[in-house]
Amino acid sequence: MEKEENTDPVPEQKTQEKQEKKGQDIEDLPGIGSATAEKLKESGYSEILNIAVASPGQLCDATGINEASARKVIQAARSMMEMGFESGTDLLERRKKVIKITTGSTAVDEILGGGFETGSIIEAYGAYGSSKTQIAHQLAVNAQLPISKKGAEGTVVYIDTENTFRPERIIQFAEGMGIDSKKALENIKVAKAFNSDHQMLLAEKIEELINKSLNVKLVIIDSLTAHFRAEFIGRGTLAERQQKINRHMKVLSKLADMHNLCVYVTNQVMAKPDTFFGDPTEAIGGHIVGHNSAFRIYLRRGKKGTRVAKLVDSPNLPENEATFNITEGGIKDV
Ligand code: ADP
Numbered sequence: 001m002e003k004e005e006n007t008d009p010v011p012e013q014k015t016q017e018k019q020e021k022k023g024q025d026i027e028d029l030p031g032i033g034s035a036t037a038e039k040l041k042e043s044g045y046s047e048i049l050n051i052a053v054a055s056p057g058q059l060c061d062a063t064g065i066n067e068a069s070a071r072k073v074i075q076a077a078r079s080m081m082e083m084g085f086e087s088g089t090d091l092l093e094r095r096k097k098v099i100k101i102t103t104g105s106t107a108v109d110e111i112l113g114g115g116f117e118t119g120s121i122i123e124a125y126g127a128y129g130s131s132k133t134q135i136a137h138q139l140a141v142n143a144q145l146p147i148s149k150k151g152a153e154g155t156v157v158y159i160d161t162e163n164t165f166r167p168e169r170i171i172q173f174a175e176g177m178g179i180d181s182k183k184a185l186e187n188i189k190v191a192k193a194f195n196s197d198h199q200m201l202l203a204e205k206i207e208e209l210i211n212k213s214l215n216v217k218l219v220i221i222d223s224l225t226a227h228f229r230a231e232f233i234g235r236g237t238l239a240e241r242q243q244k245i246n247r248h249m250k251v252l253s254k255l256a257d258m259h260n261l262c263v264y265v266t267n268q269v270m271a272k273p274d275t276f277f278g279d280p281t282e283a284i285g286g287h288i289v290g291h292n293s294a295f296r297i298y299l300r301r302g303k304k305g306t307r308v309a310k311l312v313d314s315p316n317l318p319e320n321e322a323t324f325n326i327t328e329g330g331i332k333d334v
């Protein structure tokens with residue numbers, strides 16, 4: 001995962017405290033009047049940090065100020081931000097705040113080092129029917145469980161691009177975990193994304209939900225790549241598609257990082273029966289998605305109706321496999 005935008009050395013709450021103490025507001029930036037500040041806020045640039053990590057072009061688009069002014073504002077925001085490096089000890093402290101959300105299967109949790117981590121993007125890729133969406137539903141319930149039951153006591157944002165979110169299935173999973181299914185449904189904020197631009201916009205809006213004091217601990221995008229794949233067809237459009245996916249991933253990565261939340265994205269792969277060597281499947285979006293995910297899980301059908309999850313390319317965990325079952329009441333060990 002690229003850390004370029006992870007320039008804030010302290011978690012979000014502390015940053016806010018720090019800014020409040022110093023009375024720092026985006027209106028304190030040179031050249032920012034109240035009208036421009038308002039436009040910036042409307043476009044999601046509500047904090048100094050958002051501006052410090054923006055590109056001049058993004059600010060021009062958002063406010064109509066010229067590029068030279070945008071550069072000045074960004075520079076000023078950066079110097080106000082106390083940007084810097086974190087010591088290994090600070091990072092270890094941050095890692096302690098990571099919450100690991102259970103998948104419902106201890107075998108799968110184990111290969112992930114305990115569960116789906118907050119602060120990370122987890123990508124599940126696999127063929128149709130390999131359980132990507134079932135896992136999304138299960139996590140949407142489990143993220144709400146108390147910490148003591150391997151949940152994150154949080155709200156869930158579910159961006160559905162393939163029209164496969166089923167409230168009925170949430171009820172079954174909630175009952176399986178022994179929690180109130182009405183409350184569970186209430187705690188999942190679902191939005192359908194009609195195309196890739198809509199999907200990207202929705203992801204950018206999550207920040208606002210959090211600022212409205214929703215304790216979002218899990219963001220699901222099922223599927224991350226389907227719209228992109230449908231809209232960008234042919235060789236000529238490949239670079240543009242990858243650039244857009246990359247931008248989308250950056251937004252998600254910033255959310256995960258700044259708000260210590262888990263982002264779960266799915267990626268359907270096509271079986272390539274003509275491949276004789278190596279893995280016969282390949283993830284859409286390829287390395288762009290991979291480079292932005294801390295965890296990649298390859299899902300496939302196993303023997304006797306089971307499913308197999310394989311952890312791929314983890315920064316600190318071995319490549320391991322776990323077999324699990326999808327049952328009426330949830331994801332379970334075999
Ligand atoms: P993907 O999103 O990877 O395409 P899904 O997560 O939709 O795949 O998995 C679909 C599979 O989940 C079905 O083939 C079925 O085996 C299983 N499944 C769906 N609902 C239930 C249920 N209520 N009980 C048991 N298994 C189920």
Ligand code: MG
Pocket residue numbers: 132133134162164222
């Ligand atoms: Mg699916």
